[in-house]
Amino acid sequence: MKKKTVRNLRAEELRGKRALVRVDFNVPLDDKGQVTDDTRIRASLRTIELLLDRGARVVLLSHLGRPKGKPDPKYSLEPVGRRLQKLIPKKHVCFVESTDTDEAVKSTHDKTCDVVLLENTRFLGGEESNDPRLARGLAELGDVYVNDAFGSAHRAHASTEGIAHHLRPAVAGLLMEVELDYLGQALTDPKRPFIAVLGGAKISGKIDVIENMLPKVDRMVIGGAMACTFFRAMGVETGKSLVELDRVEMARELLKRGKEKLVLPTDAVVAPALEQSNAAHEVARNAIPANEAMFDIGRRSEQAFAEIISAARTVVWNGPMGVFETPPFDHGTQAVAQALAVATDRGATTIVGGGDSAAAVARLGLDARMSHVSTGGGASLEFLEGKTLPGVAALDDRGT
Numbered sequence: 098m099k100k101k102t103v104r105n106l107r108a109e110e111l112r113g114k115r116a117l118v119r120v121d122f123n124v125p126l127d128d129k130g131q132v133t134d135d136t137r138i139r140a141s142l143r144t145i146e147l148l149l150d151r152g153a154r155v156v157l158l159s160h161l162g163r164p165k166g167k168p169d170p171k172y173s174l175e176p177v178g179r180r181l182q183k184l185i186p187k188k189h190v191c192f193v194e195s196t197d198t199d200e201a202v203k204s205t206h207d208k209t210c211d212v213v214l215l216e217n218t219r220f221l222g223g224e225e226s227n228d229p230r231l232a233r234g235l236a237e238l239g240d241v242y243v244n245d246a247f248g249s250a251h252r253a254h255a256s257t258e259g260i261a262h263h264l265r266p267a268v269a270g271l272l273m274e275v276e277l278d279y280l281g282q283a284l285t286d287p288k289r290p291f292i293a294v295l296g297g298a299k300i301s302g303k304i305d306v307i308e309n310m311l312p313k314v315d316r317m318v319i320g321g322a323m324a325c326t327f328f329r330a331m332g333v334e335t336g337k338s339l340v341e342l343d344r345v346e347m348a349r350e351l352l353k354r355g356k357e358k359l360v361l362p363t364d365a366v367v368a369p370a371l372e373q374s375n376a377a378h379e380v381a382r383n384a385i386p387a388n389e390a391m392f393d394i395g396r397r398s399e400q401a402f403a404e405i406i407s408a409a410r411t412v413v414w415n416g417p418m419g420v421f422e423t424p425p426f427d428h429g430t431q432a433v434a435q436a437l438a439v440a441t442d443r444g445a446t447t448i449v450g451g452g453d454s455a456a457a458v459a460r461l462g463l464d465a466r467m468s469h470v471s472t473g474g475g476a477s478l479e480f481l482e483g484k485t486l487p488g489v490a491a492l493d494d495r496g497t
């Protein structure tokens with residue numbers, strides 16, 4: 098069921114009203130408390146600007162880090178407020194330090210503020226336990242509720258889920274809408290061929306993704322250390338590679354079920370240890386030395402994967418092909434990212450989910466060449482697993 102979005106709200110639902118927006122401003126701070134990457138702040142600007150343009154005042158809720166349900170200056174959103182003010186210099190941003198509900202409510206009625214940023218929601222006991230009393234209190238902070246925090250939508254917290262039971266309309270922001278459209282379209286009605294590219298360290302973290310996507314895709318390409326667990330299931334020696342022995346049986350079962358849909362690397366880049374990257378060399382997958390480990394896919398695999406990607410009309414990529422943090426083991430990840438970029442140019446829909454994969458794409462400067470890079474690592478993973486995200490389920494359905 099499609100969800101209502103800010104664009105479906107009527108003029109009178111916004112003019113002069115307080116739009117309470119749950120954003121994901123969980124940004125990295127350095128030890129001086131400066132924002133080191135404002136991508137997540139900028140990602141919600143379109144929603145904030147749309148609401149301001151339509152005459153609403155905007156009240157923002159977000160979490161930052163993992164404070165334990167009580168104020169901790171290390172996790173204050175104050176520096177985030179300063180950065181937000183720089184990004185929208187023509188508007189007045191007010192930061193409210195107090196976590197007292199009455200004071201917070203009062204600040205939302207202050208007409209001198211275009212945007213009110215409230216302090217970290219995780220300073221409030223009851224946020225993470227989704228306490229209904231807190232949810233009801235938070236609902237007093239606005240006249241409409243907008244959830245633009247896709248990255249937090251897989252958690253049923255008071256500010257992401259509970260609140261929507263007390264404040265309506267409850268709609269998706271523009272960032273949330275884009276995320277749901279791309280991921281939703283890929284899973285329900287993809288242009289074909291539809292290819293999944295999966296990688297990363299552990300098969301155990303991705304098993305539900307494999308299970309959910311295998312019946313939907315035309316091919317599933319597997320790289321990363323995950324491939325080694327499949328190798329083991331095929332009876333291939335994997336040396337010191339990362340293998341999850343308790344998942345070998347499951348990998349065997351998937352190989353049987355996936356048949357020719359599953360595409361595994363045919364060669365590997367190996368080394369005695371990660372720290373010995375200067376000793377890296379390529380071997381066929383059935384020739385991994387006993388005292389070495391696979392840290393990347395080999396060139397023949399890169400080519401084969403790129404060829405499959407180049408014929409795709411929809412690609413979902415989750416998980417790097419190797420230890421991309423340590424060159425030269427970033428080569429396979431680079432090749433896949435490049436292949437996706439070329440596929441995008443050709444008109445394919447390319448979607449990157451997963452925190453490390455998104456970071457890899459950003460580091461290569463290729464984000465703009467993907468159709469969509471998800472802002473939510475954990476949330477996109479749960480979405481691809483076919484799970485309902487509680488923060489999304491709580492929003493109003495769009496009538497037909």
Ligand code: ADP
Pocket residue numbers: 296297298299302320321322323339391392393415416417418419420421422450451452453454455474
């Ligand atoms: P994402 O965040 O995109 O979902 P994951 O968290 O599942 O990705 O996996 C990323 C991690 O997998 C990276 O830290 C990377 O170093 C690791 N990895 C990939 N391939 C290998 C490998 N062959 N051996 C060890 N670790 C690997």
Ligand code: MG
Pocket residue numbers: 451452453474
């Ligand atoms: Mg990760």
